[in-house]
Amino acid sequence: MNPLRRLSRVGLAFLLVVLAGTLGYAVLGFGLLDALYQTVTTITTVGFREVHPLTPMGQVFTMVLILVGAGTVFYMFGVMLEALIEGHLRHHLERRRMNRQIGRMRGHIIVCGWGRVGRATAQYLRSLGNTVVVIDRDPERLRDIDFPNILGDVTDDNVLDAAGIEHAQSLIAALDSDADNVYVTLSSRALRADLVIIARARTEGSKSKLLRAGANRAVNPQLIGGRRMAAFALQPNVAEFLDVVMHEDTLEYRIEEIVIGADSRLVGRSLTDTALRRTTGALLLALRTSDGQFFANPTDETALHSGSILIVLGTPAQLDAVRTQAVG
Known part of the structure; x- marks a missing residue:
């Protein structure tokens, strides 16, 4: 069994022993605090004297409590030591911290x-x-x-x-x-x-x-990989350009898709009216309408609608400028 699970079970057993001992001494005439004190000093074998003199029944109860309680305490310490040595507690705490981190994401x-x-x-x-x-x-x-x-x-x-x-x-x-x-x-x-x-x-x-x-x-990664290899063989410069633009972290230019929002100032206007290319400096490679149709290199007369997707090539600043107009 997992040491952490064993530790939780033996901890419950320890609490039950303390509860049983406290109730037992209370029945023997001890006050509640005295009964709890007598129980703890007995099962931990610290050797203090009895709080009150014990009757023969009390002595028998104390001997049973020592055997059961001391065994439970020693076993609990052993399981705790095992959990610490094997790193289960550290792993458990790390897992709880990671779960909280994921919960905030x-x-x-x-x-x-x-x-x-x-x-x-x-x-x-x-x-x-x-x-x-x-x-x-x-x-x-x-x-x-x-x-x-x-x-x-x-x-x-x-x-x-x-x-x-x-x-x-x-x-x-x-x-x-x-x-x-x-x-x-x-x-x-x-x-x-x-x-x-x-x-x-x-x-x-x-x-x-x-x-x-x-x-x-x-x-299908295998299919895409095979087609990219073929593209490098047939059109290496085109393939390398697209590969670098899409995947190279250090390149200034990126290709991104930007969705036109319902409140955007672009809605209902043509590319000529918006002057999108001139004001942002970005290159509009294609446009995809809300019904899924692609238009490569759209003309200046192309109308823009809510939900359309702009596929744009540009620097981060240029892309941000397009995104600002597309959002609102």
Whole structure:
């Protein structure tokens, strides 16, 4: 049994012995405080004299209390020492502190599965300044991890709750099997209808199942990796530019998507009217309408509507300028 569980049980046994001893001495005629004092000095074997003279019945009761109580105390000290030596108390306190930290998180991203895909995803998200919580059922995988984490079966709703799914921005299902990813997607979608869910698909056939289960996107890392390798072979400069812009932390330019809000000053106006390109200096690569249609390199006459998504290339300052106009 876990030493912490043993410690809690033996602590309960110690309290019961103290209670029984106090009640026993009270029955023998001791006052409540005297009865408690006599019980504690007896089971801890400190050797003080009796508070009141004992009758033969009291002597028999005291001998039984010594045998039971002293054994309980010594066993409790042994379990405490074992827990301290093996680090269980330290681990338990660290886990409680981490759980409180996760409970205070808002807008974080949950990564399910600490394999190669989950590890690469979490590290990239953190490099962009995002807060990440990792879930995995293998304690060895989480032994030296430097992310807030939950040890448990991710298909359990209680584990998802512990990871703060109620306040999460999105969830990434990167487990080893498609069946587990489908199950996690179903559970997560049931808990949060508005959660953004990105699921890993090991085969092309499983992508449709994951989408039907509620995933916003189903991604096949092997397929994407193969296509990127082919792109580097055929168009190395284009592929490297996109790779650097999307993933290089030190590059000044970034590509981001910015949603036009309902109260934005851009709503109902064309790109010419807004002078978005001229006032911000950002390059508008594409526009996606609220019904999912893409328009690459939109013309100046293109009208902007609430819920449309701008795909913009620019420096952080330029992107902030676009975001300011898009929000309100």
